[in-house]
Amino acid sequence: MLTRRRFTLSALTLVFIVNGPNFRVKDLSFRLAAEARASVNQFPPPAVDVRRAPAPEWLAPYREPAARLIGESIASDAAWQRLAYLGDTFGSRLSGSPNLDAAIRWAVDEMKRDGLENVHTEPVKVPYWVRGRESLEIVGPIPQPLVMLGLGNSVGTPPAGIEADLVAVRSFEELEAARERVKGHIVLFNVPFTTYGETVRFRTNGPSRAAAFGAVGALVRAVGPAGLRTPHTGTLVYTEGQPRIPAATVTTEDAARLQRMLDRGTAVRLKLTMEARFLPDADSANVVGEIRGRERPDEVIVIGGHFDSWDVGTGSTDDGGGCVATWEALRLMKKLHLRPRRTVRVVFWTNEENGGRGGLAYRDQHETELSNHVMMLESDGGVFRPRGFGFSGSEGGRVKVREIATLLASIDADAIGPSGGGADIGPSVQQANIPAMALEVDGNYFLIHHTPADTVDKIDPEDIARSAAAIAVMTYVIAEMPERLK
Numbered sequence: 001m002l003t004r005r006r007f008t009l010s011a012l013t014l015v016f017i018v019n020g021p022n023f024r025v026k027d028l029s030f031r032l033a034a035e036a037r038a039s040v041n042q043f044p045p046p047a048v049d050v051r052r053a054p055a056p057e058w059l060a061p062y063r064e065p066a067a068r069l070i071g072e073s074i075a076s077d078a079a080w081q082r083l084a085y086l087g088d089t090f091g092s093r094l095s096g097s098p099n100l101d102a103a104i105r106w107a108v109d110e111m112k113r114d115g116l117e118n119v120h121t122e123p124v125k126v127p128y129w130v131r132g133r134e135s136l137e138i139v140g141p142i143p144q145p146l147v148m149l150g151l152g153n154s155v156g157t158p159p160a161g162i163e164a165d166l167v168a169v170r171s172f173e174e175l176e177a178a179r180e181r182v183k184g185h186i187v188l189f190n191v192p193f194t195t196y197g198e199t200v201r202f203r204t205n206g207p208s209r210a211a212a213f214g215a216v217g218a219l220v221r222a223v224g225p226a227g228l229r230t231p232h233t234g235t236l237v238y239t240e241g242q243p244r245i246p247a248a249t250v251t252t253e254d255a256a257r258l259q260r261m262l263d264r265g266t267a268v269r270l271k272l273t274m275e276a277r278f279l280p281d282a283d284s285a286n287v288v289g290e291i292r293g294r295e296r297p298d299e300v301i302v303i304g305g306h307f308d309s310w311d312v313g314t315g316s317t318d319d320g321g322g323c324v325a326t327w328e329a330l331r332l333m334k335k336l337h338l339r340p341r342r343t344v345r346v347v348f349w350t351n352e353e354n355g356g357r358g359g360l361a362y363r364d365q366h367e368t369e370l371s372n373h374v375m376m377l378e379s380d381g382g383v384f385r386p387r388g389f390g391f392s393g394s395e396g397g398r399v400k401v402r403e404i405a406t407l408l409a410s411i412d413a414d415a416i417g418p419s420g421g422g423a424d425i426g427p428s429v430q431q432a433n434i435p436a437m438a439l440e441v442d443g444n445y446f447l448i449h450h451t452p453a454d455t456v457d458k459i460d461p462e463d464i465a466r467s468a469a470a471i472a473v474m475t476y477v478i479a480e481m482p483e484r485l486k
């Protein structure tokens with residue numbers, strides 16, 4: 001549970017002014033505590049060493065603009081307020097929905113109001129899946145409703161729903177072993193969450209694997225840590241040649257309960273009703289805004305997130321926060337009159353969640369300029385307390401990025417992880433071998449991922465301000481330094 005802290009111009013800002021950006025806040029509290037202890041016995045107190053991150057000489061000219069970007073960002077809750085407005089006003093933003101269209105128009109207007117340059121949309125045709133009404137109930141032994149969410153891109157059921165007995169499995173191996181019992185049944189994949197990569201395959205592939213043995217419906221235990229009876233939606237992928245059966249997610253609690261009932265030998269009969277269907281492909285767009293480079297405008301640093309979200313919650317963590325934090329990086333540069341040597345471009349991709357067409361369209365529409373993409377950064381892991389960035393690229397590039405990150409030691413965002421990238425920048429990065437980064441944060445992202453609980457109150461204003469600051473500094477220095485990041 002996160003609590004909202006009062007957000008004011010803090011002692012942290014003063015620390016910056018006095019000590020510069022290499023000072024760590026935890027050093028301050030350590031020093032004060034040490035001084036308090038020392039002062040009991042000795043006056044004047046002995047000098048205390050304050051640890052400073054080593055920073056290479058070449059960074060000297062960037063120290064002052066970095067301190068201003070960080071100071072400006074953490075002195076206000078502008079990013080959080082903008083994210084709150086986005087979620088409160090437009091709600092969820094599934095591809096094809098009028099909500100996403102309205103949010104895109106708003107973002108264009110707001111970017112122009114911020115003074116960003118070359119603000120425009122780039123058209124993308126997107127799949128338009130709609131959930132409709134849906135329900136899951138235990139029919140017997142005693143009728144009662146369960147909490148559920150249909151999986152994205154699932155087919156629906158006939159209007160009267162499907163009714164069938166339940167079979168539960170804990171792995172694909174158990175499914176194989178139960179193949180004779182699966183025909184005509186609803187299959188529950190009751191797989192405890194370990195990591196997203198490990199567990200998500202039951203959501204993605206489970207329905208078709210069950211359909212191959214004759215199942216008529218599939219249920220998947222929530223792909224996320226145990227919450228408060230929270231269902232997690234997300235896409236499934238139907239395998240060519242297998243029957244397409246309707247599929248939904250149930251909560252950790254309900255999956256465990258259904259398992260207990262079966263383990264006691266109780267026959268559980270379920271009724272699944274879903275109106276889910278695809279409408280014809282819809283018009284959508286990627287949103288683009290820039291600060292044009294003052295010397296090499298053709299060389300571009302791209303940062304951004306995906307603007308679409310699932311149709312539950314308000315997509316504040318996934319991925320409104322990534323969009324707003326990267327956008328904020330440009331707004332901060334503009335406000336502080338920092339126009340770097342190269343162009344900085346923010347992109348809000350569309351349709352990451354159930355098609356990935358925004359990232360593909362960006363690659364195709366910018367094919368001729370991809371060789372001038374110096375670096376691409378995606379923020380799609382939440383805007384919790386930033387730790388630093390993941391980086392994928394050359395060893396020389398990694399050394400540079402590590403050095404730049406020392407400018408972020410004061411906000412503890414100076415770690416560089418082994419790999420960076422994202423679903424939306426992936427197609428471009430692969431095609432042109434572009435150095436790729438991702439914001440890395442400490443937070444319980446998968447607790448609220450794809451759930452109705454993905455709302456702005458889970459995000460701390462200080463965390464998104466620090467995330468924006470980290471992105472702004474990293475991006476500014478890469479755009480400004482004389483030699484191109486390799």
Ligand SMILES: [Zn+2]
Pocket residue numbers: 306318319352380
């Ligand atoms: Zn996302």
